[in-house]
Amino acid sequence: MKQRLIPCLLLCICLITQVADAAPPPLKLKSGDRVIFLGNTMIERAQKFGRWESVFLRSFPEAKLSFRNLGWSGDTVWADSRGIFDPPAVGYQRMIKQIEELKPTLIVLGYGGNEAFAGEKGLPAFENQLHKLLTDLKSTEAKILVVSPHRYENQGAPLPDPAEHNRDLKLYADALQQIAHKGNYYFVDLYNQLIPEPAGDPGLKWTTNSIHLTDAGYQKAAEIIAADLGLQPVTLTRDVDQQVRDLTFEKNRQYFYNWRPQNITYLLGFRKHEQGQNAKELPQFIPLIEKNEAEIHSLVSEQ
Secondary structure (H helix, E strand, O other): OHHHHHHHHHHHHHHHHHHHOOOOOOOOOOOOOEEEEEEOHHHHHHHHHOHHHHHHHHHOOOOOOEEEEOOOOOOOOOOOOOOOOOOHHHHHHHHHHHHHHHOOOEEEEEOOOOHHHHOHHHHHHHHHHHHHHHHHHHHHOOEEEEEOOOOOOOOOOOOOOOHHHHHHHHHHHHHHHHHHHHHOOEEEOOOOOOOOOOOOOOOOOOEOOOOOEOHHHHHHHHHHHHHHHOOOOOOOOHHHHHHHHHHHHHHHHHHHHHHOOOOHHHHOOOOHHHHHHHHHHHHHHHHHHHHHHHHHHHHHHOO
16 A cells, blocks of 8 residues: 555655646737836836847737836835835825736736845845735736846945845745746846856946946846747847837836826826816827837837
């Protein structure tokens, strides 16, 4: 009897291991799919350069994809930056509602960079809130791509040596990888792959101030995204690439004005009794955004 049980136990162990090690299927995007970028400063600044959008556009050149950047500088998984004049919890609920209304099919999450300042003692709270965020996003039925924070560059005095903080960033990057693995989410490891002072060109920097990525930094990160996801982006001519980047920048600027107007408290907030009648102009950005998207699709599909 014991001899019969041993093979059965081994089979069960193998099956459990296979489930635990299951990876998401190869990423496929099709026309009509919408990609949302959600997270902190790294995510918000990505809209200035267009590199991350480009890697998806060029990997699926026949697909008519749309992108919406919901990054917010200094943000955390608690939506600390999104409360405006309300508590973060209110901003968090607004964020979830906005995401659901956008009907994404892929959500690119970029968190952990700000939370890492809490060090190792802040890790359990971060993990708990990240689990809550991922649970709240399940209603969208979107695929999830988790992007780790990158390490800080040591650019010398007067900037501080980031070695100690990088150790905290690694803790959060590792936690993100583990959560992505257990949740069967896509994961991109920028911490271990976006290495400061690239070999062969010590003068090339990935950041402007050891923290914020440059255009070159976003381009390198895009290459890492493609490699980690197994994508094969087509190459655009220099002229077409610049046109696509210009249109992407303009499209993202228009969308930023649509959802985060500078006078948001007057249009949508507690002072809307003064200028709230002008909020009707916000949807007028959408046709402009869609026009730019159509031009982008045309340029990429012709390559």
